Amino acid sequence: MASRVIVVTSGKGGVGKTTTTANVAAALAEMGSKVVAVDGDVGLRNLDVVMGLENRIVYTLVDAIDGHCRLSQAVIRDKRVDNLFMIPTAQSKTKDAVTPQQMIDVCDELRNDYEYVLIDCPAGIEAGFKNAAAGADEALVVTTPEVSAVRDADRIIGLLESMDKSPIRLIVNRIRSDMVKRGDMLGVSDVLDVLAIDLIGIVPDDEAVITSANSGVLLTSQASQASHAFRNIASRIAGVDVPFMNLDSREGIGIFGKIKTIFGF
Amino acid sequence: MSFISNFSNLFGIGRTTRHTKSSDMAKNRLTVAIAHDRTDISPGIMENMRRDIIAVLKKYVEIDEGNIELDLENDSAKGYFALVASVPVMKVRRTHGKP
Ligand SMILES: Nc1ncnc2c1ncn2[C@@H]1O[C@H](COP(=O)(O)OP(=O)(O)OP(=O)(O)O)[C@@H](O)[C@H]1O
Ligand SMILES: [Mg+2]
Numbered sequence: 014m015a016s017r018v019i020v021v022t023s024g025k026g027g028v029g030k031t032t033t034t035a036n037v038a039a040a041l042a043e044m045g046s047k048v049v050a051v052d053g054d055v056g057l058r059n060l061d062v063v064m065g066l067e068n069r070i071v072y073t074l075v076d077a078i079d080g081h082c083r084l085s086q087a088v089i090r091d092k093r094v095d096n097l098f099m100i101p102t103a104q105s106k107t108k109d110a111v112t113p114q115q116m117i118d119v120c121d122e123l124r125n126d127y128e129y130v131l132i133d134c135p136a137g138i139e140a141g142f143k144n145a146a147a148g149a150d151e152a153l154v155v156t157t158p159e160v161s162a163v164r165d166a167d168r169i170i171g172l173l174e175s176m177d178k179s180p181i182r183l184i185v186n187r188i189r190s191d192m193v194k195r196g197d198m199l200g201v202s203d204v205l206d207v208l209a210i211d212l213i214g215i216v217p218d219d220e221a222v223i224t225s226a227n228s229g230v231l232l233t234s235q236a237s238q239a240s241h242a243f244r245n246i247a248s249r250i251a252g253v254d255v256p257f258m259n260l261d262s263r264e265g266i267g268i269f270g271k272i273k274t275i276f277g278f
Numbered sequence: 279m280s281f282i283s284n285f286s287n288l289f290g291i292g293r294t295t296r297h298t299k300s301s302d303m304a305k306n307r308l309t310v311a312i313a314h315d316r317t318d319i320s321p322g323i324m325e326n327m328r329r330d331i332i333a334v335l336k337k338y339v340e341i342d343e344g345n346i347e348l349d350l351e352n353d354s355a356k357g358y359f360a361l362v363a364s365v366p367v368m369k370v371r372r373t374h375g376k377p
Binding site: 200 | 299300301302304305307308309311312315316
């Protein structure tokens with residue numbers, strides 16, 4: 014069994030990397046794979062609260078790297094979803110607490126035990142990003158349909174290409190199909206035209222993302238548009254061809270448009 | 279305002295013709311900004327390029343080397359960057375490329 018190490022990146026901050034890491038990891042685990050989500054945002058620990066595991070932290074990734082514990086001791090098993098695990102990062106350290114080689118070693122050790130290793134990456138293009146991405150084979154690039162986020166995504170894609178990550182695939186998050194239809198938001202096809210990269214998912218702007226993060230439950234535990242979208246992404250990562258819904262059509266907002274919007278993504 | 283335009287307003291038709299959609303503006307601006315980001319040609323590379331272009335042109339024409347302009351220009355209408363050169367030609371060489 015060949016493990017896959019996938020880094021979740023964006024360039025611009027706040028576009029949904031942590032949300033994506035948590036929920037794609039959970040969806041992959043629900044499909045039966047053994048998955049570990051690693052918080053690679055050293056100094057700004059977030060993945061633990063989004064996944065609702067903050068009260069169970071004993072050791073962190075940085076403790077393991079510094080030799081204060083074994084790597085397996087920093088792993089938290091999610092009691093709600095079988096096969097789902099998480100490694101928190103340190104909150105009190107800075108980005109340079111970890112080197113690229115140390116991240117490569119961590120990822121290689123995790124390959125022995127997990128089918129998927131998902132790494133939540135910090136925003137930006139500096140050391141924090143380079144460390145988090147160092148040990149990954151593949152990348153997911155998250156953007157929102159906004160000018161600044163798409164521009165930064167292009168920069169990150171260039172860097173990931175120069176680091177030989179492959180495949181590098183795009184998630185367009187927080188799409189509001191009503192705005193796209195009015196011509197007031199970039200559509201997925203616009204973003205793809207500009208970035209010229211493969212698409213792996215479209216996630217609607219959905220209040221369920223915020224309410225589930227509020228209470229520390231995984232989106233995949235409920236039925237919502239966003240949870241459906243993250244499950245589809247997990248399927249596509251696993252090689253199952255799930256069709257994309259067309260959220261861009263500025264015509265056809267009739268009854269079929271409504272139905273698509275309800276079941277889509 | 280005529281009945282027709284009120285009617286089309288109601289159904290969101292006709293917006294396209296009267297206003298540029300903000301999503302279209304976003305796409306055009308992004309295309310140009312990203313083209314610029316990707317180009318990122320350093321002044322040193324520009325200088326080497328200028329030198330090489332001059333060398334090639336001199337095989338065919340006699341040029342006023344001091345007054346050559348070579349620039350990357352942003353054509354936002356077409357959505358790409360163009361390499362624009364203005365080269366004052368003094369005389370066409372009869373040898374046509376033979377050194
Ligand atoms: N599809 C969505 N619908 C609604 N809200 C969303 C969606 N995706 C993300 N959000 C919200 O946007 C905010 C930022 O999300 P998140 O923390 O996942 O981004 P990030 O890229 O990890 O940020 P950072 O760069 O700071 O690490 C959160 O409040 C989250 O709940
Ligand atoms: Mg984050």
